[in-house]
Amino acid sequence: MQVFFTLCGLVAVGFVLLITVYLVISGIPAIRKIGLFDFLFGKTWAAGQDRYGILPLILTSVYGTAGAVVIGVPIGFFTAVFLAKVAPKRVADIIRPVVSLLAGIPSVVYGLVGMCVLVPALREWLRLPAGDSLLAAIIVLSVMILPSIISLSETALEAVPKEYEEASLALGATKLETYFRVSAPAAKSGIAAAVVLGIGRAIGEAMAIMMVAGNVANMPALTRSVRFLTTGISIELNYSQDGSLQRQALFSVGLVLFLFIMMINAFLNLVLKREREN
Secondary structure, three states, X not given: OHHHHHHHHXXXXXXHHHHHHHHHHHHHHHHHHHOHHHHHHOOOEEHHHOEEOOHHHHHHHHHHHHHHHHHHHHHHHHHHHHHHHHOOHHHHHHHHHHHHHHXXXXXXHHHHHHHHHHHHHHHHHOOOOOOXXXXXXXXXXXXXXXXXXXXXXHHHHHOOOHHHHHXXXXXXXXXXXXXXXXXXXXXXXXXXXXXXXXXXXHHHOOHHHHHHOEOOOOOOOOOXXXXXXXXXXXXXXXXXXXXXXXXXXXHHHHHHHHHHHHHHHHHHHHHHHHHHHO
């Protein structure tokens, strides 16, 4: 069994290495032709003019992900604390299936609801010429990352030994103080893993964002139509020709997105490792 599980782990690592090598081989040629600086910091994406600058796409992905995390993580964390520590059993038994249902809804359904409900509402409330915008994308993404954050955070909180909470209460702390100053710090590794998964879901989402963001390669602004890295690939890959600079540039965008996710995971793992050592 040890050999079997070792092989399974090696297969997972092998897939990551194959994806990395494929993206590097496919993405480097376009970066060489365009120039690394012009590719990363250019502000114009125009396939007809062979101009491929992805700075608007990078900033949009960063702002969109950060906005979704700022909204979704606190809501998901407080919901997890409520379900794990505060909610009566009957209430928790009602909320948990709803959270699981949110996780099972396809991305296109989120996008469809956002396009038919959220986008017109933003257009009317904010008096915009078009409601498809970065703000709409942030709201949709914040809802989509809730299930993973709630489920993993709740599991981490429930795994905290009861002795920790009993000792805190015995020392005179209130229940809320115990939950937030004892249970939450003890479960921070699991909560951080939930945040990482939420960030990965937000960065990697394409279909729902494509339907609410407007898909225009503008510099990001909350009320402006924008294009994410993922939607840029999804929109143009179908009609780009094999071997063309446009196809190679799209693979370069995928390489940048992949490296971006890897850096976020590495940074968070480094932070958690230092905290555990301390």
